[in-house]
Amino acid sequence: MSYSLSFSKALLVVIFVSDKIRQGQYEYLSTASIAKVLNIAKPTLVKILQGLNAEGIIETKEGKAGGVRLLKQPGEVTVLDVFNAIEKGKSLFNSSFDMRAQGQRPDRAQEILAELFQKTEQSMKTELATKNIGQILDEMSS
Numbered sequence: 001m002s003y004s005l006s007f008s009k010a011l012l013v014v015i016f017v018s019d020k021i022r023q024g025q026y027e028y029l030s031t032a033s034i035a036k037v038l039n040i041a042k043p044t045l046v047k048i049l050q051g052l053n054a055e056g057i058i059e060t061k062e063g064k065a066g067g068v069r070l071l072k073q074p075g076e077v078t079v080l081d082v083f084n085a086i087e088k089g090k091s092l093f094n095s096s097f098d099m100r101a102q103g104q105r106p107d108r109a110q111e112i113l114a115e116l117f118q119k120t121e122q123s124m125k126t127e128l129a130t131k132n133i134g135q136i137l138d139e140m141s142s
Contacts, residue, residue, distance in 0.1 A: 004087070006044065006047065006048055006051075006086050007086045007087055009040050009044065009045075010048045010051065010052060010086045011079065012038050013034060013038065013040070013052070013068075014057065014070065015137065016029075016034065016037065017029050017034065017068055017069060017070055018070050018077075018134075018137060019137055021070065022137060026067070026069075027065070027069065028066055028067030028068060028069045029067045029068050029069065030066075030067040030068075031045060031046070033067075034068065051085045051086050051088070052086075054085065055085035056071055056072070057070065057071060057072065057077055057081060057082065058070055058071055073134065074132065074133040074134035074136075074137055075133070075134030075135070076132070076134075077134075078129050078130075078131065078132045078133075079128040079131045079132070079136075080128040080129040082133075083125070091117075091121065092121045092124065093117035093121065095110075095114045
């Protein structure tokens with residue numbers, strides 16, 4: 001697999017920030033508190049926040065009252081949005097076969113596998129697009 005653990009951590013960050021702000025506990029959450037509560041190393045958190053910020057999912061504010069908050073409503077952010085912000089076009093499957101075998105059958109085997117991998121990844125992305133952060137927050141409350 002080529003996907004990183006950062007995707008799962010990014011989802012937790014978005015859910016945590018959204019939940020605390022939705023509960024009215026904070027306007028912005030500090031990166032120090034996010035790192036501590038979610039047990040994410042600061043360098044990893046910084047990379048995650050950069051990816052989420054670049055995709056317009058979160059915004060950051062510097063200063064004493066600064067931190068991180070969701071830029072959009074939780075219902076407007078799908079799990080796929082977070083995935084795309086973190087994985088940036090990476091493929092789930094590594095399909096760069098370095099086979100010494102040549103010919104029609106080995107070439108066809110590679111084509112079949114590449115097609116299967118592509119369909120599988122598309123199915124996964126379609127499923128990720130069906131769930132948004134607002135739904136997750138609602139499910140957490142029930």
